[in-house]
Amino acid sequence: MYLLEKAPAKINLSLDVLYKRPDEFHEVEMVMTTIDLADRIELIVLHEDRIEIKSENRFVPNDERNLAYRAAKLLKDTFSIKKGVRIYIEKQIPVAAGLAGGSSDAAATLRGLNKLWSLNLTTKELAELGAQIGSDVSFCVYDSTALAKGRGEQVIELPPPPACWVVLAKPAIGVSTQTVYQNLNLENVPHPRTKNMVQAILNQHYQGICDHVGNVLESVTLRLYPEVKQIKEHMEQSGADAVLMSGSGPTVFALVQHESRAQRMYNSLKGFCEEVYMVRMLGYPQSLD
Structure with missing residues (x-):
């Protein structure tokens, strides 16, 4: 069994930092939207209980440093999944660019494995899990336009902006x-x-x-x-x-x-x-x- 997911880049139309919180995170207000520049995520179910990351891009880590790896491990640990998965990441979004490429890959992995492993989680539930991986992952799960608050994990969906x-x-x-x-x-x-x-x-x-x-x-x-x-x-x-x-x-x-x-x-x-x-x-x- 395998499944393909699109992982689009995000841009910040507005990014405000309000203050530094006691937990050392910053309180933010961000308006973000997606653009038609996207990674391609291929998920293949493995019978062996392991997570594999494959990519032709040498800057993509193939271990727990990779946010898509963390997304798969989080689902496996949370729901006691004994199957494995091979995650092939075809990079189009530049790495370390401020475009949430890694976060979007993690979000696409959450969405895809939710279907492949028949977890039947809602988008909101996936976004809450995503917040454990990284601040932008929650927004990327929604794959839309949104106002994000807190450290980025509080997502309020908005309609898409006018095309340009x-x-x-x-x-x-x-x-x-x-x-x-x-x-x-x-x-x-x-x-x-x-x-x-x-x-x-x-x-x-x-x-x-x-x-x-x-x-x-x-x-x-x-x-x-x-x-x-x-x-x-x-x-x-x-x-x-x-x-x-x-x-x-x-x-x-x-x-x-x-x-x-x-x-x-x-x-x-x-x-x-x-x-x-x-x-x-x-x-x-x-x-x-």
């Missing part, structure tokens, strides 16, 4: 999320208006969405990593409707309504950045073709 093109560029650097949060000064940074972003999505107001994009983590990442700032400035000068860094970076994305302008931006970015993508905004679940 999304141009993404990832510089060839790594960004430490821990370092970004350690250098974040919440008193001297402009905070995005999360309620305005939510209202713009509810009203299907594309310009309102563009007007209210915001990410408090930019205040740190753009200062520590000049390459990220350079990409953002290039996108802004290229006539994007809105430009924002996703997560803690280093990926920066532009929202563009007109395909011709998005194509020109994509072509110009390819000149000085190797990993560039031009995809559609999704914001709703999609199955593999």
Whole structure:
């Protein structure tokens, strides 16, 4: 028995950090949505009681460091599953990019094994399990558009935003999320208006969405990593409707309504950045073709 699941990347339309909690996590408010850039997850049931991770991407770990591995182990341990699974991950989402690639792989694994192992868990139950794996996994389980609170595990679904093109560029650097949060000064940074972003999505107001994009983590990442700032400035000068860094970076994305302008931006970015993508905004679940 085997099953295929799509694991789409996410972007943050809005990311606000409110305060540091006693448990050392940060209290956040994030509006996230999915884009048509996705990993492909193939799940194969094994009679032997083991978890295998396979991928042709050398940056994908094949042990418990992999979030998809942790997702499978969590289900096995929670529900005393004695079967095994081979998880093949075909990577399209760049690794360590602020696009929740690993979290989306874990969420796709939860959704897929829920079907393969006939667990009959609801999406809400899967999301609650996902919160034990990582902060973005709960959102990724829903595979849609949502407001996420707490440390990201409190998910309130929203309708998908109006369709547009999304141009993404990832510089060839790594960004430490821990370092970004350690250098974040919440008193001297402009905070995005999360309620305005939510209202713009509810009203299907594309310009309102563009007007209210915001990410408090930019205040740190753009200062520590000049390459990220350079990409953002290039996108802004290229006539994007809105430009924002996703997560803690280093990926920066532009929202563009007109395909011709998005194509020109994509072509110009390819000149000085190797990993560039031009995809559609999704914001709703999609199955593999």
